[in-house]
Amino acid sequence: MSVLAYLVAVWLLLVGIYGVVTSRHLVHLVTCLAVAQASTYVLLLAIGYRSGAKAPIFGDIPQSTPVVDPVVQALTLTDVVVSATVSALLLALAVQAHKRFGSVDPDELNALRG
Amino acid sequence: MALASLAILVPLCAAVLLAATTSLRRRRAADAVALGAAVAVLGLCLALVARSSDAPIVAWLGGWHPRHGVALGIDLYADPLAAGLAAFAALLTVAGLVVSMQQVDTASHLFHALVLTCLAGMVGFCLAGDLFTIFVFFELMGVSAYALSGFRVSERAPLEGALNFAITNSIGSLLLLAGIGLLYGRTGALNLAQMGVAVAQRPPDALVAVAFALVVCGFFVKAAIVPFHFWLADAYAVAPTSICLIFAGALSELGLYGVARVYFTVFSGALGGHEEAIRDVLLVLGLLTALVGGVMCAGQRHLKRMVAFATVAHMGILLCGVALLDSAGLAGVAVFVVGDGLVKAGLFVAIGALEDRRGSVDEHRLFGRGRGLPALGALFGVCGLALAALPPFGPFLGRALIEDAASHRGLDWVAPLLVVASALVGGAVLRVVRTVFLGRGAKPPPSRSAGADEAGEDPAERERPARAPVVVAFALVGLGLAWGLVPGLVDAVSGATAHFVDRPAYAAAVLRDASPHVPSVASKGPGVAAWLYGLASAGLAVVVASVRTVPEGPLRELHSGRVGDYVAWLATGAAVVAGVFALTLG
Amino acid sequence: MTALQATCLIAVAIIGTLVVFTRDPLRQAAVAGIFGLALSALFLSVQAPDVALSQITVGAIVVPVLVLLAMAKIREHDR
């Protein structure tokens, strides 16, 4: 059980990348990428977790209480924003690609080859 | 102390200012603000190089100095090598902005803002002393670069190039971040120096080996190392010229800088006993990249794509230098990055100028049409010879130092292979001189359009092509040639790299506030063998230039333009690197 | 590991897989929204309320809305 969280993170990474490789629709591809990115959130938060500890916000709890690691949460917050911005940018490209190519199948974009 | 953070904050301020005033549409003002900011960054970085030439500068952001060996905050670490690379990125950005002043398709405040955020990302990436900060600035330059490469949205090729670029590089940063997560789980630290101390406390296991592999693969995607490289030609060949030169001259090189920085601060202690295994893997990948890039380069008729593959080939040569994992190899890499980057940047600008005048970047369509442009033709010729490492110019000096460092380690077989790669690249450029500017050889039949969309940058909008880009091209190439002749260069760079590879000194400077001296090294220049190799590759390049086509075999088919294929290759590369490292290092 | 955490983890793994194998982008946007919610629940269960809040606003709302708008554009164009 003690590695379940890590295994879930690994699984999300693999399945997300598999989705990207096999995708036939750019919008679908972007969402698959988001799944792969979610794996890093799970990995980071799992690493910083401490059994029985409280959220790292002393306000309603005394300062001697053990808390989970605030650093991984800060990292994950940054990561969430970065992933979302990349998704937005990719979707913008997908919309334009559809206008120019008339297709959203990544295999049918064929301006570049060789 | 303030210099380092100002070098990052100044371009950000200017970018914000430009974005806030988009609706004003003042082209000249935007040019001036962006150029001013880039010049300021260049000045700040050069000042950093000068200030750090004795001892590195450590700046603790927020004033949070480490306590009891634990870093609470984030530091910026400027040593001559890091600051020098940042200055080089700023120099190319200045050149790019000057070139873009003449282009119609970059007339937007947003373009300038994106160039400046990209610059801030590159400078921050060079100076960051914290692994997660490295990731953040890696992403900042990445996101700016995706948008810039797709900036000409009205054409098809830039869109496809930008998509391939963004998707593959996002997966690269995913691998990098996963590696950072694993390392944080082991060390409970993000500061490079502190991580290095913590990692070295235990014998390396699979966790450290795989984390290293993931970080390296993440950087390899940006550095376009085979088989992570497929996106590069798609993206670089379609971006506006002013952007191409920044990308090809600095952006990819930063990927390898990341590998070296992280290895020599975090891993060299723990994995030092396995240097041989790491060296073998990196050397194989480097040589593969150099040769694949060279063959593909020689097979291109789309000129920008040709230079893009030249970039791939040269990233392979650079990786060979990094793979030696010592100060001498890195000194060669540092010299090569600047010399080669300047020449390639100049070549990109020259191609842009040719396109302005003749409306195409396709070698076959341009056949013989460059006859009226002797200056440009001469410039192409000089670039071709310099890229083929003709002594004594900048690219030669860098490659020679790498070759000497390799043979010093008993790896005498590396140099001949690098000669072949350089000759293919230089030969391809010289062939363009033969066909386009001299009109020699068989005239190609009018055939299908080249690999990428032929539309290119619209030449019809201007009656008189601008002169400024030609001047910039000559200046860049001139600087690249002169780089090899700077007196005392090799000594200065060797001192900087000797400090760069010194992990204990780095840790002492960061965690214990010591100020280790950057050593002064008296090194000898390239040996006789290296001169002969340089002459040989220049001669071989002339031979390659006279051949009609270079057979590429099935290689061309692999560069299919399909992002699914690219990601599959990326996963394969990551699996191989991670698997080999897990088996040999863990 | 608590039962709640284990449940959330398994739910995230299953729904994540479903997201990838839902090939129709519109339906996928809905599944992705649920995936975002499941992730938020997981984050709450590992005592990360800040991240959970960000994840709800971004993963379950903003990105799916962008996907729907992108699809609206693409669909209209197809017609």
Added chain:
Amino acid sequence: MSRRVRCVLALVALGVLGATLVVAVGDLEPFGQYPGPYGDVLAKVVPGERHTGQLVAATVLDYRGFDTLGEELILFTAACGCVALLRLRRRERSDEPSAPERPAPSLASRALGGALVGPVLVLSAYIVIHGHLTPGGGFSGGVIGAGALLLAYAAGQRVRLRRVGSIAMLEASEAIGAGGFVALALGGLIAVGATLQNFLPLGTSGMLLSAGTLPVGNLAIGIEVAGAVALIVAEFLEQALLEEPSE
């Protein structure tokens, strides 16, 4: 490479990669046993040094504030990038049907939208300004604020989004927010000598006006995020509503 070959290659590669990753995570500390020291040291020093119990906010905005600066600039860059990529070419815009008589939204939906704007805006502001006390902060609050802006737009339903000004206003707001955070970083440099260092009075822990620069940072982020997210969504919305000229 055919799709079939590609699929097989990817499956094999991901299998190998997965196996090595599984081996690697096996060497991590078991779940629930975070070894420290970074987070533990922060938990010890933050309440005294920053007068706040919100460790995550203190980490995000101060101790690792430079990362957040980079993150905000990434968001800013992405918004600029989306505008640049989705911007309409001149031809497209002039071909836009001059009077696209869209069905006016029903009174009920307008009233509902209008009625919601206020509360959502208040919620957003609340989350932003309490960011140094409770979960949430500039980012979550800012996204909700963007929601309020879009609701206001939906309630107004003047579909001509590009009515001069609205996009420019969003652009300015995201730039001002991002600029605010950069200015905060510079402020520390000018006032006390280190980039991002606190230069405001720390106040009493738990009060709304406390923790020095943290609430200011949250406010800047809130404005930036609200502007950037609203801008991105607005650009997509405009794309979706634009009648494509037949090409």
